[in-house]
Structure formats: C-alpha cells, structure tokens
Amino acid sequence: xxxxxxxxxxxxxxxxxxxxxxxxxxxxxxxxxxxxxxxxxxxxxxxxxxxxxxxxxxxxxxxxxxxxxxxxxxxxxxxxxxxxxxxxxxxxxxxxxxxxxxxxxxxxxxxxxxxxxxxxxxxxxxxxxxxxxxxxxxxxxxxxxxxxxxxxxxxxxxxxxxxxxxxxxxxxxxxxxxxxxxxxxxxxxxxxxxxxxxxxxxxxxxxxxxxxxxxxxxxxxxxxxxxxxxxxxxxxxxxxxxxxxxxxxxxxxxxxxxxxxxxxxxxxxxxxxxxxxxxxxxxxxxxxxxxxxxxxxx
Numbered sequence: 466x467x468x469x470x471x472x473x474x475x476x477x478x479x480x481x482x483x484x485x486x487x488x489x490x491x492x493x494x495x496x497x498x499x500x501x502x503x504x505x506x507x508x509x510x511x512x513x514x515x516x517x518x519x520x521x522x523x524x525x526x527x528x529x530x531x532x533x534x535x536x537x538x539x540x541x542x543x544x545x546x547x548x549x550x551x552x553x554x555x556x557x558x559x560x561x562x563x564x565x566x567x568x569x570x571x572x573x574x575x576x577x578x579x580x581x582x583x584x585x586x587x588x589x590x591x592x593x594x595x596x597x598x599x600x601x602x603x604x605x606x607x608x609x610x611x612x613x614x615x616x617x618x619x620x621x622x623x624x625x626x627x628x629x630x631x632x633x634x635x636x637x638x639x640x641x642x643x644x645x646x647x648x649x650x651x652x653x654x655x656x657x658x659x660x661x662x663x664x665x666x667x668x669x670x671x672x673x674x675x676x677x678x679x680x681x682x683x684x685x686x687x688x689x690x691x692x693x694x695x696x697x698x699x700x701x702x703x704x705x706x707x708x709x710x711x712x713x714x715x716x717x718x719x720x721x722x723x724x725x726x727x728x729x730x731x732x733x734x735x736x737x738x739x740x741x742x743x744x745x746x747x748x749x750x751x752x753x754x755x756x757x758x759x760x761x762x763x
Contacts, residue, residue, distance in 0.1 A: 474677040476696050477571040483700040483738070484566065491562040495523065495554050496538060502551040508538045508560065515540060515562055522567040523560040524677060525550045566703065568677065574702055576673040578695035579685060583670035588750045589694075590616070590668040591686025599623065599661050604653035612667055613649070618642040620666035623657050632664070691749050697742040704734050 481490075494509040508515075512533045515521065519530045521540070527549035528542035544551045549569040561567070582589045593615070597606045608615060621640045625631040639655045657663060671686045681687045681695075 471680065471682070471692075472677065473572065473575065473674045473679045473681060474568075476575055476681060476692070477568050477677065479693075479696045480571040480575070480699045480703070481566060483696060484703050488565070490564055493521075493560045493562055495556055495558040495560060498556055499554045501553040502544050503553075504544060505539055505541050506554065506560075508540060510538075511535070512538050512540060519563050520546065520567075521560055521562050522549075522564050522569065523554055523558050524552055525569045525572060526552055526554065527567050527569050571699060571703075572674070572677065574699035575695045577702075578698040579671040579673055579687075581698065582691075582694060582746065587746050589671075589691070589746065589753065591671050592619075592666065592688075592753075592756075593669055593686070594664060594666050596662050596664045599657050599659060599663050600653075601657070601659045604655075604657070606651045606653070606663065606665070608644075608649035608651065608665075612665075612669070614669045614672075615644075615649070615667040616670065617668045618651065618665060619668055621651070621653070621663065623663045624661050626658055626661045688749070688752075690752060694742065694745055694749065697738060697745065701736075701739040701742055704738065705736075 491514060493511075493515075496507040496509040499506050506528070512535050515530060515533055517530055517532055521528050521530060521542070526544065527546045528540075528544055529546040530540055530542055532541040533539070534541070547567070547569060549567070581587060583591075593612055595609055595612050597609075600606060618640075621635045622632045623635070625633055635653065635655065639653065641652045641654060643650050643652065651665060653663070669686070672684060674681070674685055679685060681692060682689060687695075
C-alpha cells in the first residue's frame, strides 16, 4: 500500500519509488510565486546544472528550458511542455531538474489505470450510495447527478420508521431502474411506508483525478485496500517502456559490447510486477463480491 500522503501526490511518489528505488533525482526549489503560464521561474538553489534545451518539472507542470540567467537564478521556460497543465507555483515548491519521470507522466498513467481497473475484464468498481425521501405516491426516485455514472443498481433498502439502524431490503424483483439518455429513475414496485428514507447502493467506474491533491478514496472511489493497484499498474507500464540507466546504451560514457547489455532487462522486471498486479486485482475482485453480494434488478 502506498505510504505518505493519502492523495494522488502520494501515489505519484510511490510510482517513482517502485520504478527507481533509492535512485535520487536532482531537485531545486521555487524561490518566488509565479502565476499560471509564466515563462520565467526563479529557483532558490541556483541554476547550476540547468541548461538550454533541458526539461524541468514541478507539480503537474513540465517546462522546456529556453535560457537561464544565473545572476538572479532565473530560468526562462516554455510552459505546457509535453501537453502538461500551466499551473501557478508557490515559493518552496519542489522542482525536478531533468527528471527520470515527471509527475505529469505518472499522474496520467495512474488515471489510465483507474479506467483499466473499471473495465469488464478486471471487474473492479466504485461503490456509491445515495438516499432519498420515500415517495408514497408514485414510488419513483430520480437518480441524482452525483450518481450519473451509475452502471448497476445493486441494492435498495428502506429505514424502518422510528429506528436509526433497522433497514428493510427490497427484493431484486421489487424495483426497476429505468435509464435513458434523458433521465434516470428508479421505481419501487411495492409500497414503502411513509415518513422514512430509501437508500440506493450502486456501482460505477472509478473517477479520474483532476489534481495531485485528489483523494483516491473519497474523490476517485478506490477502497483503501486498492490503493496499491493503480501504482503497480503504472509502474509496470513505465518499466515496460523505459530501460534503466544500466541498459540504456545511448547514455553510457563508452561503447559496450552487445553481450554486456541484456535484452529486455527492465521489461522482465515490469512483467514480474504485472503478474503480481493481476493477482492483486483478482484478490480485490473477490473482496468486493464478499463485501456487497451481487443483486440484480429487473
């Protein structure tokens, strides 16, 4: 399970740890606040090691360096490089200098994993609930916008009048979900007593994060036990496409013989991690089925 902050920033950090282990990045700090889209940033730790044509990143920003001015530690940049956002930055924010992996890359890889985990093949989903006052006249309930991405209505129950925790389940054949492009409603086919509340439990795809501060549980719908899944999937994907420094012949100081560079070295690690990832997905699918039995409406 990821360690540190329970937000998307923490998941990004865990991807970096899984891929690069104890390998460190060259970092710097923002010295002065800069507005969104600014083409110049000032750094606290000087500009040594930063050159024209280099890439630096901070948060979801990715900048292309076009010039430096060492006298006041300024770096002139092209914002929005690699189709990244152009966010404001604050004094003290960390900047990666020529990073092995940008937070923007990992952020997108994690969001891709949320979509993959929600696919029919993997079978995982977000569990949501909403409650509505009982409709004693028509027995019709409009699905709120917060549940507009509902894919399956799993359970309908109502609170026994005069109690705080005694719920009565409706049988699957006692309710009907009617969903169309213009409206989504649920009909109770039996009379529910007045003066009570009806609770609806549904399944939906995981919600993608929009910022690094997004909570993967509250905002995206992951269960606490699932937090390692998008991290493992993103790390496996990264290892499949990025060779380690050891096997990148182009970055070595001297030419090496082919037998000294093992083919598919890093991909092998990625494959092993992917196998573990698939096993973990299966474990969470079983956990979901045990947590909420499968209900099916008419």
